[in-house]
Amino acid sequence: MQWLGFSWGDHEYYASDYFDQLYEWAIRLIKKGKAYVCELTPEEIREYRGTLKEPGKESPYRNRSIEENLDLFERMHAGEFPDGSKTLRAKVDMASPNINMRDPIMYRILRATHPRTGDKWCIYPMYDWAHGQSDSIERITHSICTLEFEDHRPLYDWFLDELEEYHPQQIEFARLNLTYMVMSKRRLLRLVKEGHVRGWDDPRMPTISGFRRKGFTPSSIRTFSERVGVAKRNSMVDYALLEFCLREELNKSAQRVMGVLHPLKVTITNYPEDQVEEMDAINNPEDESMGTRKVPFCNELYVEQTDFMEDAPKKFFRLKPGGEVRLRYAYYITCNEVIKDDDGNVIELKCTYDPESKGGGTPDGRRVKGTIHWVSARHAVPAEVRLYEHLLTIADAAGDVEEGKDFLDYMNPNSLEVLENALVEPFLKNVKPGVNLQFERHGYFYTDPDTTDDKAVFNRTTTLRDTWGKMVKQNKQH
């Protein structure tokens, strides 16, 4: 049985393990009369290469003797010549319609410190003279790369055929593009270097470490990959599919919890001030085995600012003056009084509760459509919550960029929003980093590595599907 071996990208870097072997193989090609040392300048090389429609012409150094080539190449290796003064070129075909075959450069002289081999080498192989060779040495069976390398496959094959070495198969397919995302490594590097994100593991980055920190599970990424499929056509996958895969998994597995992102104080005027009740809350309605937990309730609570509206439209099922709403796992409350500051901002609600409604229902069976989440003001744990949006304001980082503009001109200024004053239920006291949770009615959150015993930090992985919010948005636009 032969094992499948896959290789992917960055060959020059990884090929450093085989620099000695590559050097020997280059000498083998020289001895075969298939490579020569060229002294054309970069400008001349470009000129001699021809254009897309016109053939190139041969370098005057193309027909040196094997002995001379050997001597020159060894001296290049020994460091006798200045950077850029000479190259080793494969002798293929200057008239080839495929420009990659017009005597491609194999080695250039470059005094650079390699991250792995340091200053040992002053000649470095080009991508094409490293890709197939390192694949071959590693007994790769299938060398996977992206579409733009289709033109390089004939050269990949040529080198291996001339070398008469084990010959892996290069297979190309389309790279993954995600809407509103920067996917190119070179661009990602800019985001990091220029400080547009906090680092390679910034939750907005489409890196494995970024996805992990945002809260995407490995299996959700795998499911996503399977659903996207593999093909050769350039495509742009909707980020919504990734979110769907995450929700699908976490809906079944994530611990539910109540967290208030923008707190609004609620005082229950008819609830005994010194009383505290422990309410039973379900940990996951999709998985009974996850059991229940206790949530403390008292006369001082915080609810979500967006769950109250003074002039509420008809379909607003949440808290409004004179309206009744259910506090999840607790009681029905009715809003009697709205307290505002000098600027007219609502800062507190005075409500009464129905003692008959404990647990969320009443003997008279009256219908209360809205259910909102809450935390006890006296028991809640302060937390920092980080909300993320798309990094870009355009879906296609390559195609939607206008003439003369750069993808950085389309950075979403709201891609990160930090909420310093969020409150979560005491169940989350001392949560550890690396946990996926669902904040009920909000979305899925992941405890960030910045979390300490004193302060929890939550990253929003994705929101819940929100048909109400969508409707509100649409109405605003019209």
Add this chain to the structure above:
RNA sequence: UGGGGCGUCGUCAAGCGGCAAGACACAGGAUUUUGGUUCCUGCAUUCGGAGGUUCGAAUCCUCCCGCCCCAGCCA
């Protein structure tokens, strides 16, 4: 007539001579103590276009059209 690829729903994507899968998105409806979940329903008489072959074509042939990649001593 430079070469190399690719065209199937808004987005991905199966299909490879015999009735156009599926998923996301979207739109309706039912259930619901998360405006979540779940459940129903709808969503390509047509596959870039035009001819041709065939009893039969998204699939085979011809021509045309559109999009992507290639002229780094980058990968």
